[in-house]
Amino acid sequence: MSAILEIFAAIPYDQVLIQTVNGIVTGMILALVASGLTLIFGIMDVVNFAHGELFMLGAYIGVVVLATTGSFWLALLIATLIVALLGAALQIVTLRPLLGRDPLTTILATFGVSLVLQNYALWQFGPVARKIQEPITGSFQLLYLEYPWYRLLIAALSAAIIGALWLFLKFGTWGIWIRAATQDRVMAQAMGIPVPWVHTGVFAIGAGMAAASGVLFGPLVGVTHAMGLDWVLKAFIVVVVGGMGNLGGSIAAAVFISLLEAYASIWVSPAQAVIVSFVVLILTLLIRPTGLFVPTPK
């Protein structure tokens, strides 16, 4: 009895609160990255290895637009649109011809694209990290911490973008097309749905969402050509844990894993806390390979 009390007494509740907020903030941005990835996988069976580079490219376009216009919001909008268009072009040129081929070919194609984009960024912008100035700089008192409002804004904006995506999928004609083509590509086509263009559209949406997260996250980490790597790795873990192609599952998994990592960092260094996500990944693959957050296997 007293042992249990001691354990409860030993929990640093102040840090738990702070890490809960941190976990939700990173969880939401991760959910934004992962939902594009999972949407693309769900409809095309394509594992997009270039997703992290679309995230990075979004951040760089954000840097450039911010430098020329001075407006963060304009930077967010323009980066999203440009990368969405680029995504559409990439899909048409590299993935459309591979539809129905061995998944390995699409993995190689997107991996190739990621190398090209990364090296383009290195050549164009150099190795030194660029900074995106956050649009709001205030902070509030979270216990003994000065917690930046901007972090909460990121979480709220990510949630808003994901919510908009959900509404779009749920009610729009394109949403019905996307869901129909995800469930049965051939039958969707036989119903007159232009499936090749739906694929292009989904890839553009996913790319745009990656770019938006890159711009939103830029102020917290600095923009470099390699910034996509960490994120895409985590996003892959989230997509697998959430159930490949399952949007709701990915969002839940993103918040879940980010919270676990945040709590772990109370006791171990942040670098070690990263291990948590791999542990979750391995346990998922061992125990429930269809995904932790999938109610019934598809």
Added chain:
Amino acid sequence: MSAPQPSAEALVSVSNIHTHYGKSHILHGVTLHVGAGEVVGLLGRNGVGKSTTLKTIMGLAQPSQGEVKFAGRAVTGLPAHKLARLGMGYVPEDRRIFRFLTVMENLRTGLDRRGVTAQRKQELLDKVFAYFPVLAERRHQPGGTLSGGEQQMLAIARAMMLEPRIILLDEPTEGLMPRMVSQIAQIIGALHRDGVAILLVEQNVPLTLQASERIYIMEKGMVRHHCAASDINVNDEAIRQYLGV
């Protein structure tokens, strides 16, 4: 028997198509036609290539040889979504309902097309709900929760949303109880009265002979027999030869 010549005014005409799945050669020169508003039966034992014939017409399988014409236009090699928009409806043998879409959303996959006014959409919905009242009751239910018979009705209703000139109907009565079978037969009659052509693949020979104007019988990837449905009965020699067990 020699292959029938497609008439000049045929809605769909298939000439000498050969279709392969990988290395296996499935269709060995199928030739048939369906006139505008005509109901045509396509019979044959399991595995002779009836479904493959429908898939090839619908653009879901690509023939290596031969030609498919729709309304006088060569459509061989066109993707299925273009054929659907030209007015070709497809009801596959396994129904292929979008399981996670509601009944209404399943219908909207064919209904939400450019050039269809809100009023026209409502008319089309009213029409299928009059044919299939149960679909109206279940309109907000996911397609995967419907019974087999209800899914078959939804598959037909969904194809009707395209306002098709022809429906390729693959074994619509498979696995259904007798009451459902007669309901499907009634729907075929109603579509026929509306001027929709139907290419009907069936195992149910009496139903096919009763619903169709003409029939084709296939064997081993080829059409072996062709005649008016009224010229043949269930005990006919040709039926026994090509369909008997």
